[in-house]
Amino acid sequence: MNGLVTKPGRDHGGGLDLAVAEYGGTRIGWLDLSTGINPIPFRAPHPSANAWAALPDKAASQTLIAAARRFWNVPEGASVLAAPGASSIIAQIPALIPAGTVVIPAPTYNEHAAAFAHHGWQQAEGGARADAQVVVHPNNPDGHSWSIRSLPAKQAGLTVIDESFCDVMPQRSCISAATRPGTLILKSFGKFWGLAGLRLGFAIGDPALVNLLGERLGPWAVSGPALEIGAAALDDTAWADATRVRLAQDSVRLDEIMTKAGAAVAGGTSLFRLYDVESASDWQDRLARHHIWSRIFPYNPRWLRLGLPPEDGWNRLAAALA
DSSP, rough: OOOOOOOOOOOOOOOHHHHHHHOOOOGGGGGEEESSOSSSOEEEEEEEHHHHHOOOOOOHHHHHHHHHHHTTTTTTTTTEEEEEEEEHHHHHHHSSSSOOOOEOOOHHHHOHHHHHHHTOOOOOOOSEEEEEEEEEEEEEEOOOOGGGGOOSSEEEEEEEOOOOOOGGGGGGGGGGGSSSTTEEEESSSSSSSSSSSGGEEEEEEHHHHHHHHHHHHOOOOOOOHHHHHHHHHHHHHHHHHHHHHHHHHHHHHHHHHHHHHTTTEEOOOOSSEEOOOOOOOHHHHHHHHTTTTEEEETTTTEEEEEEEEOOHHHHHHHHOOO
């Protein structure tokens, strides 16, 4: 293994309360583009009265899991676990095997590094072997895509492929690797379907690891309403197909607005775009004065990330940059 590397800071998009405190206004009056959440969410059905009043039952859970298997084409031999958000899974994964060295190519979503550090792991650079490796596919924030052949460690006891943003490009999914021993593939419901507050995520892969995760999360981890809404959304493939088309069109529209204002496209996905600017903090301040919140990064002063505006936010963004 090569030398140990320093873990990245634990920062996130969001934080709108702090922006409101500094720049004024009210939360409802702000346009929050600091996350990569679909701004036009799936129109969720009203959960049944039983979903609210009773503990989640086994049948509802099985219905959701079956819908997940169909939507993501989960291969036979791989297990599927529903959880209250992908972040709850990320927090538990490092405890599944004894702590050692983990390879997490940076920059990327920093909760993975924080979770492994919390459980006593040390980060190392890529090489021939590692005890664990984590890749985010496509990567947040630059949109870099991985494949099974391009993983940073050729041998690892635990391989985590975080596909939280992969539903915009399902043809690139690594789901076929879910049957490999020691492999977990993560899926986030909140981002593509735009329902982050529902708190729903999935771990797919090695049955032994998935079972251990389920034991750590405990019974009734996913609420009854989340089970019903998640199953309905995963079964609505027509909505998913139309949404991918719209997101692709809107990401091009966002690039046009930003490049016209002087930014250069640096990467991203159709749910978020990464731009290279002379001073990301100055751009963030400029937008914040118009009550538009963006994402900047402590490790790169030139990177500015924006999510897609809602339907009524496009003209507002263009006016702020005019």
